[in-house]
Amino acid sequence: MSAQLQHLPAYLQRLDFERAPPPDLDTLRELQRRHTAVFAFETIATLLQAPVPVDLPSLQRKLLHEGRGGYCYELNRMFLALLQDLGFQARGLTGRVVMGGPEDAITARTHLVVLVTIDGVEYLADVGFGGMVPTAPLALHERGEQATAHEPYRLDTRGDSYVLRARSREDWQALYVFDAQLQSEIDYVVGNWYVSTHPQSPFRGQLFVARTGPGLRKTLNGGSFAVHRVGAASERIDLPDAAAVMAVLRDEFELRLPDDPQLPAAIERRLQVQAAERAAAQSAA
Structure with a gap:
């Protein structure tokens, strides 16, 4: 080949x-x-x-x-x-x-x-x-x-x-x-088009990040950052704003962020949605 x-x-x-x-x-x-x-x-x-x-x-x-x-x-x-x-x-x-x-x-x-x-x-x-x-x-x-x-x-x-x-x-x-x-x-191509564009795609408008390391996994779901260690309890923190999320993306996941002026606003929108979802869940409990 x-x-x-x-x-x-x-x-x-x-x-x-x-x-x-x-x-x-x-x-x-x-x-x-x-x-x-x-x-x-x-x-x-x-x-x-x-x-x-x-x-x-x-x-x-x-x-x-x-x-x-x-x-x-x-x-x-x-x-x-x-x-x-x-x-x-x-x-x-x-x-x-x-x-x-x-x-x-x-x-x-x-x-x-x-x-x-x-x-x-x-x-x-x-x-x-x-x-x-x-x-x-x-x-x-x-x-x-x-x-x-x-x-x-x-x-x-x-x-x-x-x-x-x-x-x-x-x-x-x-x-x-x-x-x-x-x-x-x-x-x-077709599967990727669905994932990246379809309104019902679980990734559309979402921020999911993950990376492995020796005996651990790091994950980010919107503003929720977690470190999962094998055989130990997970450590999780809620990041307060887009600046904190972007710092974690750079420092913990070693990503070079795209030079897009819309990125901070997109992260803030995601954090606001997560906050509303948490509030609704607490009200229903």
Whole structure:
């Protein structure tokens, strides 16, 4: 397969590889661990209701040269191209996110993941699922708990589909449902268009950010910033204004913010909506 990434050396350098590693399982594990720690999941573009291009030149410019992160159609699309350029047998799959709702709900196919085959064994690789992203590849046909550096995960079957679950305390939470249906570039374009533009998209006008680290996860939901450490209680603070949110984006998530004068106002609107939602919940309690 011909190379897809014009900036492959810069990509590998960001992931702290001096040279192209071999396409084996140890490399895949290390790539996934490093990717989730280096490239933040973030929805600044959809907060601003700005276009989100997912062609590879645009993604390379945004992630490698503009100091940004992205969501699944950006992070996993780049990761797929990286794996293919390194010689992995890899292709994209799409799934239906069910986290927080009934796991049998027929939601839109709005999540892009990667299927990697190594020595005849298929693995799910995902670097773009926000605060619950798996930090290690998961054997597709293995049942039961699979360990990662963070939470344990499990893959169950349901007909021709798979359900990815993560263990949260003592419960197994369903995250998304996917199958092995062949996907093409146009499927990524259509799914991304829905996520970035549809009024019912869960990302439209929202600010979600996540990044992993050794034994921890950092998340931001609007003005709610949290640090989740393995085996410990989460630490959470409510940020008071847009300036505080932007400082966390820079300092905690190491993002270079876009030079958009609308960003502070967009963050303030999101904080006001969150405050109103909290007040309504307290009144109803």
